[in-house]
Amino acid sequence: MEQARDSRHHVVIVGAGFGGLEAAKALGKAPDVRVTVVDRYNHHLFQPLLYQVATAVLNPADISAPIRSVLKARNTQVMLAEAKSVDPRRKVLVVEGGEISYDSLVVATGAAHSYFKHPEWAQVAPGLKTLEDAVRIRERVLTAFEAAERESDPVRQREWMTFVIIGGGPTGVELAGALSYMTRHSLPKDFRRIDTRQARVLLLEGLPRVLTAYPEALSERAKRDLEELHVEVRTGALVTGIDAEGVTVGEERIPTRTVMWGAGVAASPLVRSLDVPLDRAGRVMVTPQLTVPGHNDVYVIGDVAAVAQENGKPVPGIAPAAMQMGRHVAKTVRARLRQKPLQPFRYHDKGSFAVIGRGYAVGMLFDKWRMTGRAAWMVWAGVHIAYLIGFRNRLSVMLNWGYTFFTQGGRDMRLITGKVAPRMPALDQGPSLPVVTAAPALPVAQPAPVH
């Protein structure tokens, strides 16, 4: 079949994260524009709540929405494809299996984990960026407790019940708090031979304090709140080694079977093909119109763009910043088509929060007011529910949160989808299995004798 050449301005958006989706939505009503959104996943992911999937409070579907159902504008089409490179001279985006030509390109491919110079750590210390990551962490944590329950050697049992989180940024802090809460509230009644409340959760940060993006007083408060939740917070702890049996911090060896990574991110590698200078984190240093220097039809937004605020500080890699950039690019594209003057991008800091366990948070509102404790959490929860895309998800998240509040922990998400993990310990390690001392309130049933 032949077809007429479409005369509308073709905007190709790579990545349906917060930035890309917002740009697409803002262009959905433009009559002289058509939009193609390319993503390697079929869903938009609400990344700020990933740690709740990892700690079995929410379902994967609670924090994701099919891109196709979010972008319903008639001028917009969605393509499931992995972007490989950009050729700005020919004005094409190269994807796995083909090419897509653009009039304007918006690169919104986000960031991935960075293990600095240790790519081998990725295997033993999964990070938390995708649903697969979250489900993997959830299954590793749940399997560790199953292994501890089976284990007869008290030393090894202790290793299974030690969890190390590397990186004291928001991801690490939220994961540590939620994990510690889970070990003390959702899990204890499930096990007979181990007391999950004796699990150790360690948070290791190389710098002198956690949450370095916040003022020192908030870092201090976050540390205290985490310690009250029984998280062992270690600052100035430089990790020099990670393997399947432990973590090395300077001279010290911490034996553990479960390590999680929240320490470093690097911009998506797609922008390397643009052949422009990148900063140390691999981000493009964009113009005030968020374009690539030398190519004013290629926009870069979100975590893959390095942008300075008016006060000189960098725009943080958070969802609201990406969304603002997405909307700004949509405005710029339309202004160009109408030959109107262009505005430089300006970041409006409405605030940001990091959650510490159930019902507590720290954060800044409008870059002015510090908030802590329950009040900060209330603001955080309200903002997150409001932003969650789609009525259904919002209802489901509220239901799950409500349930968690009233019953101490989202019981039914504790799902290991796969069969017994290969890393389970052998059973035949003694004539009878020892009982790990349980707290007095928790009755311990007799274990099965194992021969």
Added chain:
Amino acid sequence: MEQARDSRHHVVIVGAGFGGLEAAKALGKAPDVRVTVVDRYNHHLFQPLLYQVATAVLNPADISAPIRSVLKARNTQVMLAEAKSVDPRRKVLVVEGGEISYDSLVVATGAAHSYFKHPEWAQVAPGLKTLEDAVRIRERVLTAFEAAERESDPVRQREWMTFVIIGGGPTGVELAGALSYMTRHSLPKDFRRIDTRQARVLLLEGLPRVLTAYPEALSERAKRDLEELHVEVRTGALVTGIDAEGVTVGEERIPTRTVMWGAGVAASPLVRSLDVPLDRAGRVMVTPQLTVPGHNDVYVIGDVAAVAQENGKPVPGIAPAAMQMGRHVAKTVRARLRQKPLQPFRYHDKGSFAVIGRGYAVGMLFDKWRMTGRAAWMVWAGVHIAYLIGFRNRLSVMLNWGYTFFTQGGRDMRLITGKVAPRMPALDQGPSLPVVTAAPALPVAQPAPVH
């Protein structure tokens, strides 16, 4: 640590399906018994609703519950382990990595797919027994539509939009109806270039009618209802070949990229180690006490047991039958301990149903009354909600069903967790992509020109 030998009678239950769980629950209050439940998964699965996970109506967590949270009795412990064999002389269950000794053993390991003499079909035609299966089918179906949307060749596009389900039993019928509904109600608005309502769903059955366990009139009705849902039902269709590009039925070749298997099941292989006669489906022909001939301390229940009803018909492989067997074994174990007389197992047929698309079903009530249409569906839905274990799941399922009813399809479960599937077609197949003719009501946006 040393520990005193436990004097209670130790019942080991392998498999936490409907039968095993029911046995464990019924033994949970027995003072002279302790119970160990062994399963290779950490969750009980409500298998009858698996097809709704496969068709993106329900979440995996909606139809599963952690075994540990279901079995809270103090005399019960749960062990995540894969059973390998039974040694009835030494009275031990051999699991991966060790052995567990028992006083009574209950084998409740269920059934798996059987591809008859074609194990190679398992790769191209996934069945529907586990959550992994359901998620895999969901992702294959959704990816097929994504591939069709990308495909430029109309013949190949048609192949991507052809879905073949092999086996006209309840699983095949339910999957075919739900899939056809999905293509006509939940998906159409999502795509721009294909009209998902033109997808073909074929149900192939080798015997002369579908749902052979029911009276002929119900099979007829089911076929008619399926055809009204645009499912192409072919009976007497013997499949002789399946590969990645199609299905062969006698002389005919049906080109398709997505095949699903609901044709055969075989009992779990664990019972082979018992060294007793098995029937053709690999099931143990048990005594009236549901024990293995020659070993009255080894019980076999559920889909892995071959039991005859009083009318000579076999007890069907459905959840209520397994649950009745589980309760009967618990009674027998307790009666033996008290040296009371034993009762033979008797199956009470309360009925069974097969759902056909949204709001329709066929079935039998108390082995007497035929039910069809909406009435049958209402009974089916009521029974299933009532049986679903755990308040949370029940609420969540009702919420999701309610949503599906009012909005035509559970939008947000349409999740492909992984990245672009490797089987996606190449993009570079012509100077411009053709538009698949859409039904008139559906506006089609211009496709992107692809060079």
